[in-house]
Amino acid sequence: MLFKVKRLGQEGIFVAMTEDKVIFLKPKKEVSILRRHPWVFSGAIRTMEGSIQSGDLVAVHANKGRRLGFGHYSPGASIAVRMLTFVDEVIDQAWWNTKIGSAVRMRRELGLLGEDSNSICRLIHAEGDGLSGLIVDYYGGVVVVQTHSVGMRKSLEMIKIALDYALGKNLFGIYNKSAKILRKLGVESEDGWIHGAAPEPWVPHEYGAKFEIDILLGQKTGFFVDQRENRYLLGKHSKGKKVLNVFSYTGGFSITALLGGASKVDSLDSSSRALELAHSNAEINGFDDSVHGCIEADAMEYLKSGVADYDIVVLDPPAFAKSVSARHKAVQGYKRINARAMESMKPGSLLFTFSCSQAVDDRLFTHTIISAAIQAQREVQILHRLHQPPDHPVSAFHPEGSYLKGLVIRLN
Numbered sequence: 001m002l003f004k005v006k007r008l009g010q011e012g013i014f015v016a017m018t019e020d021k022v023i024f025l026k027p028k029k030e031v032s033i034l035r036r037h038p039w040v041f042s043g044a045i046r047t048m049e050g051s052i053q054s055g056d057l058v059a060v061h062a063n064k065g066r067r068l069g070f071g072h073y074s075p076g077a078s079i080a081v082r083m084l085t086f087v088d089e090v091i092d093q094a095w096w097n098t099k100i101g102s103a104v105r106m107r108r109e110l111g112l113l114g115e116d117s118n119s120i121c122r123l124i125h126a127e128g129d130g131l132s133g134l135i136v137d138y139y140g141g142v143v144v145v146q147t148h149s150v151g152m153r154k155s156l157e158m159i160k161i162a163l164d165y166a167l168g169k170n171l172f173g174i175y176n177k178s179a180k181i182l183r184k185l186g187v188e189s190e191d192g193w194i195h196g197a198a199p200e201p202w203v204p205h206e207y208g209a210k211f212e213i214d215i216l217l218g219q220k221t222g223f224f225v226d227q228r229e230n231r232y233l234l235g236k237h238s239k240g241k242k243v244l245n246v247f248s249y250t251g252g253f254s255i256t257a258l259l260g261g262a263s264k265v266d267s268l269d270s271s272s273r274a275l276e277l278a279h280s281n282a283e284i285n286g287f288d289d290s291v292h293g294c295i296e297a298d299a300m301e302y303l304k305s306g307v308a309d310y311d312i313v314v315l316d317p318p319a320f321a322k323s324v325s326a327r328h329k330a331v332q333g334y335k336r337i338n339a340r341a342m343e344s345m346k347p348g349s350l351l352f353t354f355s356c357s358q359a360v361d362d363r364l365f366t367h368t369i370i371s372a373a374i375q376a377q378r379e380v381q382i383l384h385r386l387h388q389p390p391d392h393p394v395s396a397f398h399p400e401g402s403y404l405k406g407l408v409i410r411l412n
């Protein structure tokens with residue numbers, strides 16, 4: 001049995017790289033890995049050598065024996081190995097420091113770590129940052145980690161050290177919010193602070209808008225970080241306008257519209273808890289009930305009653321298609337809700353409409369919105385095509401990472 005053992009990191013963690021945990025692929029199944037796509041599907045595996053456990057770091061070899069790289073093994077999952085590297089290197093603390101350091105440097109260069117007008121961003125976007133299975137969001141010095149694989153769960157200590165090392169004075173606390181995701185993979189784990197805690201006062205901000213973030217009970221890591229640039233664009237269109245923010249969650253689009261000079265904004269969501277936070281976010285930004293209203297309702301039901309009162313409508317629903325097999329139904333859902341909004345919108349009004357379903361790509365989404373306009377018998381112009389921001393990068397080798405798309409259309 002071959003071992004490379006290294007002493008690593010400031011806290012003296014020992015990491016053993018065993019080269020006896022090897023997965024051999026079936027003939028020709030190495031093609032996508034040679035193109036640096038990071039997923040090995042279970043059906044591509046020919047044999048496994050060594051006592052490989054869930055979450056282990058394994059060497060992946062082509063059928064004829066050529067080593068292709070190393071990744072985390074997940075038994076029972078359709079993605080059986082999530083590749084971490086395609087070259088011969090040791091995945092040790094120094095590796096994590098380099099990888100996470102590079103991701104953090106990019107966000108710092110984008111002005112997203114609080115020195116400039118933004119202190120909310122995604123620090124690590126899984127495959128987009130070469131770390132399949134890891135999501136890390138940053139909220140004004142508080143970091144929320146989500147491990148989506150057992151391998152990442154087992155690497156948590158090294159991830160924590162690397163984040164601390166990379167963020168330095170920009171870090172107050174790290175919260176691990178992975179229990180719900182890991183339970184689905186059959187692993188019990190608890191959410192909680194794994195380093196420090198939130199500072200007092202704690203006011204993360206986005207283009208000058210202050211936000212209360214409920215990292216413990218909120219959806220995802222607490223906030224929909226990916227809409228920052230699209231919210232900013234809404235702000236620029238909002239002066240003197242009446243805005244309806246459908247699927248508002250905690251009021252992200254509502255607050256930017258208000259700061260952009262909207263005369264009135266209504267936040268609509270089916271979750272009363274989300275609306276409580278939307279209300280409080282409006283308050284901490286200086287807007288009272290005379291300019292910000294909360295509507296607890298089902299979006300489709302509400303849209304049926306007509307939205308002719310509004311100059312701008314935002315539609316940012318949750319992902320309708322969680323998989324390719326659900327795509328057709330999802331497209332019907334997007335068409336129905338967009339057509340319903342368009343039917344009663346007044347001439348000259350704007351619709352900011354989005355899809356965060358990875359399975360519905362740009363072209364299909366545009367076609368769906370055009371079909372909705374035809375169904376609603378409205379003339380529409382496309383003013384902007386929108387995407388996810390650069391702190392949600394897409395690896396050129398993993399186009400599946402592109403998921404958020406939006407259109408701003410004008411109804412005539």
Ligand code: SAH
Binds near residue numbers: 223271274298
């Ligand atoms: N635009 C938000 C994020 C939206 S997330 C932002 O920028 O932060 C999707 C939201 O849709 C969630 O808050 C969820 O509670 C809400 N939702 C889901 N189904 C709904 C329905 N049928 N009617 C109204 N809201 C719904």
